[in-house]
Amino acid sequence: MIPKALVAASIKPFVLTILSEGDSYGYAIIQRVKTLTRERIKWTTSTLYPVLHGLENKGLLESYWQSSEGGPRRKYYRITAKGRNAMQTEKQQWLDVHEALMQLWSPAPGLLPN
Amino acid sequence: MFDLEKTIAAWRQQYQHRDTISIDDLAELEQHLRDEISDLVSTGLSKQAAFLRAAKEMGDFDSAEIEYGKVFWSKAKREQRLSDAFSSRLSMLRSHFRIAIRSMVKQKVYAIINILGLAAGLACFILIFLFVQFEFSYDTFYEDVDDIYRVTKRNPGDVYLGTDHFALTQPPLASTLKRELQEIESATSFAYLESLIITTEATFWEKGLQADPSFFHVFGLPLAQGDTATALSNPFSIILTQSLAIKLFGNQDPLGQVLTLDENNQYQVTGVISDPPSNSTIQYTFISSILSDEYYQQQIANTRWNSNYMYTFLHLREDAHIASVEFKMPALVDKYLYPEQPDLQASDKEAFYFQAFQDVHLNSTANFDLGRHGSRTQVFMFIAIGIIILLLACINYINLAIARSLKRSQEVGLRKTIGAVKSQLFRQFIGESLIITITGMILALGIAYLCLPVFADVVMRDISFSNLFSGTFLLGLCALAIVTAGISGFYPASLMASLNPIDALKKSISNVQRRFNFQHVLVVTQFTASIVLITCGYIIYHQLDFVRNKEMGYNRSQIVNVNIHDNNQELKEHISRIKSSIQENAEILAVSASHSLPSNITMQQTILGWQGADEDDRLYLHVNAVDYNFLSLYEIDILSGRSFSTGFPSDAQTACIINQTTARLLGWSPDEAIGQSFMHDDVLRTVIGVTKDFHLHSVHHAIKPLLLFIDDGGRFDYLSIKVAPGSLPQSLDSIEEIVQEASTFPFEYAFLDEQFNQLYASEENLGNTLGFFTIIAFLIASLGLFGLAAFSAEQRNKEIGVRKILGASPSRIAWMLSREFSVLVLCAALIATPIAYIASHKWLQTFAYRVELTPLVFLTTALVALLIAQLAVGYQAFRAAWTNPIHVLRD
Known part of the structure; x- marks a missing residue:
């Protein structure tokens, strides 16, 4: 199980990145993250929706109501230009941390076990 | 049986009426719930089980509400901010106003100096504006003034008072132009006529015109009574102005009345015209038909071109251009004036010039011209003086505000520490200068109102204060106040707003030296302008004095x-x-x-x-x-x-x-x-x-x-x-x-x-006006210096205290304080001298006999300026020098 703090920290890059692939709605985003993490991250509604609304307030997202192919009306979110910038920043930060950790975790070439 | 819809409705009810969750949010959550349920049902769960699990996964209401609340309040705050922006700005304005008034009351001397200075500057500006407006308004009241031209002529060889250009032309000119040139719609000629008008009741000496019947065609003036087409058609008809009609006939109908001109000619009143406005170049109390004049009749009948005594005006056709008239003129001159001298050089022939009527007032160089003329140079000089004096007053404000910023730096520091941003402080200080300017403006209107009669007399113009209360002028006044407040407030405001709060609170005076240099430049500017004015004024008086005392070669007394x-x-x-x-x-x-x-x-x-x-x-x-x-x-x-x-x-x-x-x-x-x-x-x-x-x-x-x-x-x-x-x-x-x-x-x-003094009336006026403005300029500059010296003495009071305790005498301390200002005034004198020399030298060229410009003249004015500056500084210097050092050192 991934600890709460890490889950909370990863919401923003997840949401921005998923929306950068195309407009989507809350339920689909949760499902997508669930699949990607092999069910190790399962957001509740009270986790995701306030974040979506918060990002919308900050102008990183826009929302609109739409029904897909005769289905029920859902509230879709779309990433803005400002949101894409924020996503790049997030990405860089995660990669920096990731790269640093990887250097520590990869054993020096001469010490590789046979 | 489990009813999914009813259950969802119940679920929904729990979320309803929560402050932090909007209807839109709830709809979104509901759809989420439904998606979850349908997914679970598709994996084989019953609807009831699916609902329970989905609802559980969505989390409990309380935590949801807290999370939603966080977002809600930030959203709410933003909306609140937008809707409150207006009222908060209003309350900010109120607070700026309150602070400005408080700071004015706290620093009365400073506020009074600023308000008086600005009031004096603005009053001068308003007076000059009224004068300039009046000068440019001459003859603009004619309906088609753009199409009206005046004809002047050059009489080769006939140089009178330095020019061979004359405003008087020949009687046949008007009718000849009208007949020969299709560009001309109508042309008229008239002459001045001073006449003794005799009725059965009384006798009056009146100044009027003798005009031909086309007078009204050219000028397009309406008659209050009578018909413009026929009023001057017959000999011995006369048109009276309304005021003359009342003077002569009281309440009786003037039309048809008979009066006697110059004892022997009976004239019948054929019309009444409203009095010419005071900004009319052509002034008259009556217009009589020139056809009554025998001499004119002879001149016209014989088309004689040998007598110049009439003013000729023409009205161009709307589509015609004056250049084409000018082009055709030489041929007409040859045809009528020199029919038997085809070989005469053009420079020896008379030549005619056409001048737009509107330009006549400010551009007249011809001899014997109409009316009382203005001078374009004088108008522009006045505008320059008005701007200079206003700038002097603005400089006062800037200088005193900078000086005071040292004292106010703590206020600024404190404000910044508790959260005031730069733009707020900037607005506050600009607001202060606006309040001072508006107060000064109100005072200036009062001063201008009181001074106007004297000023109008000095510049010899019938200017009334009523011109002030037109919409455009009031708008102009507002603009003037804003511009003045902007000029004077901008630098001090940006200076104070950008103070570093820590430096300000520490009373750091690291920037003082730099600022003081800027203040020095401003003081030098003020005194340069004042000294130029005083020098020019002095030279004008000097020249007039020279003229009055010059041996004329005849005795004019008694x-x-x-x-x-x-x-x-x-x-x-x-x-x-x-x-x-x-x-x-x-x-x-x-x-x-x-x-x-x-x-x-x-x-x-x-x-x-x-x-x-x-x-x-x-x-x-x-x-x-x-x-x-x-x-x-x-x-x-x-x-x-x-x-x-x-x-x-x-x-x-x-x-x-x-x-x-x-x-x-x-x-x-x-x-x-x-x-x-x-x-x-x-x-x-x-x-x-x-x-x-x-x-x-x-x-x-x-x-x-x-x-x-x-x-x-x-x-x-x-x-x-x-x-x-x-x-x-x-x-x-x-x-x-x-x-x-x-x-x-x-x-x-x-x-x-x-009569002799009358010859120099315009110079005397110039001298008087310049003298008046010089006094104002010096008053403003001295006020500023007075304030600056006060601040300088206050700022250095500890230093002065220590010096005194170490044995410096009061006079030495007074000298120390006034010395630096004296240096500034001397710098100003050095800069002012060449400017004043060039200006007055140019003016003196208009006299064939003139005073010498000796260094003594410039030395005297520099000394006068120095003396005035010393008076302004001296009081402060002596007060500082005589203060008991214990009082200042104890703080």
């Missing part, structure tokens, strides 16, 4: 001049009898009649045929028709020969007296000139005397050649009477009695001294 009107035949016929009856009075020292007064000789004629002259040689000179007493009454010196005398009968016919300049131009010494002869006005004249040169006009002009001859009375315009000192009132009474016995014309007289 001389009364009685006007003899052209048509006053009775007086002219009986002139010798009148002269001798005046002479009988014991208080009368001498009596003389002449055409011109020695202060302004107006007649010019030519002489020819002197010994040694070629056939074509002509000398164009000033002439004056005089009597036997002229030279002795005016105490004009005779260099050689003798004065006119009744003992020589030929004196009345063929004698003449010339001045030194004439003799010199003809190549004679004063002694050689005696007995020479030449032709003048078809008379062979013999020179019997040569006078010492005296000034024939104002000293703007060099002394010209002159010829004096005896006349029997027909040409006399003035009766000059020299009165014994101290007996003027009785003498005047008896003179009036004698003159009025022989004349029905009103008794008009003037003192030669005053």
